[in-house]
Amino acid sequence: MNNENEMTPLDKARTMLIRYPRFEELHESIQECVEMSRNAGEPHCMSLEGVTGAGKSTLIRTYLEAFPRYETETGTQIPIFYLPTPSPVTVKGMAATMLTKMGDPAAHRGALWSLNLRLIHFLKVCGVKLVILDDFQHLVDAQTNRVLREVSDWLKTVIKETNIPFLVTGIEDEIEPILASNSQLSRLFAARERLEPFPWNNDDLQTQKTFAHFVKYAEQGLGLAFSKELSRIEWLYRLHYATNGVVGNVMNLLRQSAYLMQQTGDATMTLDILSRSFQKRLHKHVDKPDPFAAHTSTEQQPLAADPPDSVGRRSRRRKKRQATAADVLTTR
Ligand SMILES: Nc1ncnc2c1ncn2[C@@H]1O[C@H](COP(=O)(O)OP(=O)(O)OP(=O)(O)O)[C@@H](O)[C@H]1O
Ligand SMILES: [Mg+2]
Missing domain, CATH: 1.10.530 (Lysozyme)
Structure with a gap:
């Protein structure tokens, strides 16, 4: 791998990250949600909307990099759990995808209730402090344009049962309708942020x-x-x-x-x-x-x-x- 001095502008262009003020500010907002949720009765969740290319995924991936998984004598610790929302998404598909990412070899086996129990158990024992769901707009059915109520209800239950804050990100104006359609979920997502293009x-x-x-x-x-x-x-x-x-x-x-x-x-x-x-x-x-x-x-x-x-x-x-x-x- 080239060192910094040997990199051409093209190499740099591929890997360069610009930490502009709004970018840093949003990292701080995420951190605030994590800290406010610690020992709180209810998790402080956050949503982040922005047009395609605004830099949402980059922002969360770089936040994630500061908190890598690590091994302990008792197992893997996952301080931040990141998942691109599957598409199309179903409750069972979502639970199984989350379990797979956590390393559960039997992620797709069993009834929904047993997947849920395992998921809640793993989120707790892996010490997850924040769950990030990218492309959350997949909770709107592409065919009917309806919010997948079953999935949003399931999510609300997982958040409440684990007491872990969630950060959901997605396309501008497509996240709000999902939260608005489920008042209990909406209340948990008190922090609503946007990553706007530079005006x-x-x-x-x-x-x-x-x-x-x-x-x-x-x-x-x-x-x-x-x-x-x-x-x-x-x-x-x-x-x-x-x-x-x-x-x-x-x-x-x-x-x-x-x-x-x-x-x-x-x-x-x-x-x-x-x-x-x-x-x-x-x-x-x-x-x-x-x-x-x-x-x-x-x-x-x-x-x-x-x-x-x-x-x-x-x-x-x-x-x-x-x-x-x-x-x-x-x-x-
Ligand atoms: N802070 C940054 N510094 C350097 N490059 C960036 C930064 N933010 C975004 N980019 C670049 O801009 C492009 C789009 O970023 P990204 O994929 O994060 O956008 P997005 O908002 O997640 O878009 P989408 O909604 O389509 O998923 C990527 O090529 C990424 O490398
Ligand atoms: Mg993205």
Whole structure:
């Protein structure tokens, strides 16, 4: 395995983790749920919603990494138990999948009641302090769009019987209806968090600074920089436009750019590289014009199909306030 100094930007792009402020804040919220649940009569559960690519799974996987499984004389300890919610999900399927992940050789054997007993027993003896269910939106039946009430009821019982907090994550606006459909489950999930894309508001310099900081971390982590073809603020603006401020989209674009740079030998990320990366990795997904294309000049006019909150008032901003790269990057 290469050491840090021998890694190419592409190697770094594959593995890089950016711990931006909201990311750290959500790790703290998770920690708070675990601590508040200790010795409490009832566990403090949390939900985390966000659009696809917002970084939910990355956030929870990195939290998990700090609490690995370990062996003791009496057996395996699993401080945090992580499970992608199976799809399609049934009560028995969920219980069996959880048991399999805990290492039960007979996970699929027996009636539901015996699976439940074993699951509750294992969660306790393995010292689980938090259960994380990713892609919790699978509790909504894809065919009928109905919440799988049987599964949510079962989950409520497991939470109450084990007294272990649960963190559920999933697609924006798809978790709330699941919790809302079961008032007892809803009450247990008092903490409701969202992982939003980075906003960009032409009238709010703070939004631009926050995005600028994230991009700067990414450039530093990759050991790459944007070319001098555009001013800093223009690069940031176009990058936000291209990605909607979604972390996964930004990383996709930068990873592809690092790959192309390795092929072409370019020393900086140019408009041409970004344009090719956008066409290859984002164009279909975000469904917008390419803001890096040679003919695009956002200095002169707003891009077509600008999202109202991010770039719609661009020409007005240009007249009202010329935010410079220095504005965005030096103060916070
Ligand atoms: N903090 C981060 N630092 C670096 N890369 C990140 C970070 N967060 C997310 N990414 C990258 O963004 C991409 C999408 O992240 P992730 O899979 O966590 O999103 P998600 O919200 O779980 O999406 P989905 O709802 O589709 O499962 C991944 O390639 C991941 O590596
Ligand atoms: Mg995910």
